[in-house]
Amino acid sequence: MKEKYNTFEDFKLNRQILNALGDLNFQQPTGIQRKAIPLISAGHDVLGIAQTGTGKTAAFVLPILMKIKYAQGNDPRALILSPTRELAMQIGKHIEQFAKYLDIRHTVVYGGIGPKTQIEEIEKGVDIVVATPGRFMDIYLKGKLNTKMLNTMVLDEADKMMDMGFMPQIRRILEVIPTKRQNLLFSATFPPRVEELSHEFLEFPEKIEIAPQATTTETIDQYVCKVPNFRTKINLLEHLLKDTERFSRVIVFVNTRTHADNVSKFLERKAEGKIRVIHANKGQNARTNALEEFKNGDIRILVTTDVSSRGIDVSDVSHVINMDVPPILSDYVHRVGRTGRAKKSGEAFSFINEYEEIQFRKIEKLIQKNIEELKIPEEVTIAKTDFQEQQDIARAIDDYKKKLDPTYKGAFHEKKNPKKKKEEKLSKKAKQLYGAAVNSKSASDRRPKKGGAKGRGKKRR
Numbered sequence: 001m002k003e004k005y006n007t008f009e010d011f012k013l014n015r016q017i018l019n020a021l022g023d024l025n026f027q028q029p030t031g032i033q034r035k036a037i038p039l040i041s042a043g044h045d046v047l048g049i050a051q052t053g054t055g056k057t058a059a060f061v062l063p064i065l066m067k068i069k070y071a072q073g074n075d076p077r078a079l080i081l082s083p084t085r086e087l088a089m090q091i092g093k094h095i096e097q098f099a100k101y102l103d104i105r106h107t108v109v110y111g112g113i114g115p116k117t118q119i120e121e122i123e124k125g126v127d128i129v130v131a132t133p134g135r136f137m138d139i140y141l142k143g144k145l146n147t148k149m150l151n152t153m154v155l156d157e158a159d160k161m162m163d164m165g166f167m168p169q170i171r172r173i174l175e176v177i178p179t180k181r182q183n184l185l186f187s188a189t190f191p192p193r194v195e196e197l198s199h200e201f202l203e204f205p206e207k208i209e210i211a212p213q214a215t216t217t218e219t220i221d222q223y224v225c226k227v228p229n230f231r232t233k234i235n236l237l238e239h240l241l242k243d244t245e246r247f248s249r250v251i252v253f254v255n256t257r258t259h260a261d262n263v264s265k266f267l268e269r270k271a272e273g274k275i276r277v278i279h280a281n282k283g284q285n286a287r288t289n290a291l292e293e294f295k296n297g298d299i300r301i302l303v304t305t306d307v308s309s310r311g312i313d314v315s316d317v318s319h320v321i322n323m324d325v326p327p328i329l330s331d332y333v334h335r336v337g338r339t340g341r342a343k344k345s346g347e348a349f350s351f352i353n354e355y356e357e358i359q360f361r362k363i364e365k366l367i368q369k370n371i372e373e374l375k376i377p378e379e380v381t382i383a384k385t386d387f388q389e390q391q392d393i394a395r396a397i398d399d400y401k402k403k404l405d406p407t408y409k410g411a412f413h414e415k416k417n418p419k420k421k422k423e424e425k426l427s428k429k430a431k432q433l434y435g436a437a438v439n440s441k442s443a444s445d446r447r448p449k450k451g452g453a454k455g456r457g458k459k460r461r
Helices: 015-023 031-041 056-068 085-098 116-123 133-141 158-163 167-176 192-201 230-241 257-269 284-295 331-336 354-367 387-404 418-446
Strands: 046-049 078-081 106-109 128-131 152-155 182-187 206-209 220-226 250-253 275-278 301-304 319-322 346-352 372-374
Touching (some): 015 056, 031 046, 031 056, 046 056, 056 152, 078 133, 085 284, 106 116, 106 133, 128 133, 133 167, 158 167, 167 192, 182 192, 230 257, 230 319, 230 346, 257 275, 319 331, 331 354, 346 354, 354 387
Parallel strands (some): 078 128, 106 128, 152 182, 220 346, 220 372, 250 301, 250 319, 319 346
């Protein structure tokens, strides 16, 4: 009979860890935790496919803490790689909470700030290192990280690692750490590139898939609204946020830094309270402070790019609003996964224009779900689409259709310029005349010449 794991005590975790989980009010393990913790504790390589917000971090951190047991030596024994600094910091926070009554030492290293303080922490002695791939290699190449004692390596959010182009750094890391180790790979989606990585990275892994890949949790109610332009999206956003009781803690996702700044300025002008913005141009301290204020409930609205789609672990986010469809479609899963966490309910709204509707239908296919469509409320002003945005949307649709059919000629195919055509015709005529002249000269050179050099052809006397 298969062993049941209804409580955390059933995993035979030590008392210090159980006490820490009690402080966090962790009562029953989630699906991924029930399946992963026993396998990891038994020493298997594990490939875990699970939605965001399902407790993946605890699924690999708890057995690692049991394996390490206590502080020993100066060199790390476990390495956890994360694609973003926000997610790395989140994992570090979880380790701090779970190891509250243990003497296990950990540190988090990431880019965006100088490495001096991070190196000092490593030199004090550390058991677990949480890192972004680039910063890990930076510190290793400085000779400040001894990897000989590493016996566990985790790749978290492997699909994002692939999307962000970290494969070369990961391969370099695999070259400098011991080959004899336990490997754990976790991902919310399982595209071909992640599958390829799993074959390269894992050895006879146990695969855990607690939900179909790239699906969203049932605790999230999802809606889509067709909106003709960005200005109308702003008007719709303003309308929704007026309901402060329902929209109590909101993350607004956009695709670009410019949109993020513009949306936040608009909301501030509309007296929506203090707004915080996170994107790649913001310094690390500004990003960290913004997240802390949002987690503590000091601000109601956080505007961000996908830099935070996997690094915000706040259990009380009431709403996620997608002002743009994400450029990497699988990121939709991670965006909406910021709400409906820890078995709590949440709502996600997506505003889509004519081109984004094409992309959104692909998202529905990806997550295997038809999203309910909402009409724009009558109270919302529908703005006129300006010429440039209209052109951008039309061009994007043209480009998409050309990818499907290379022979397609839409509104933006290259048209012949009459002036340019005339110039080309004249140029062609000039080349023909030049060619005729060259050929004529060549023929002339080949004919015998009369006279010639001095004395040649003269009659001898």
